[in-house]
Amino acid sequence: MIRKLKSGGYRLYSRKKDPRTGKRKNLGTFKTLAAAKRHERAVQFFKRR
Secondary structure: OEEEOOOOOEEEEEEEEOOOOOOEEEEEEEOOHHHHHHHHHHHHHHHOO
16 A cells, blocks of 8 residues: 655555554655555565565
């Protein structure tokens, strides 16, 4: 899940909440939406490997 930050960047969060904290994990912060989407695809790919 990608969210826009007040600073203008984009942050990639995990889809599920962490059961211990109740929050989503930060999977990286990016300057552009395209970069965040690229990384999200990479994360999904390696989750299956």
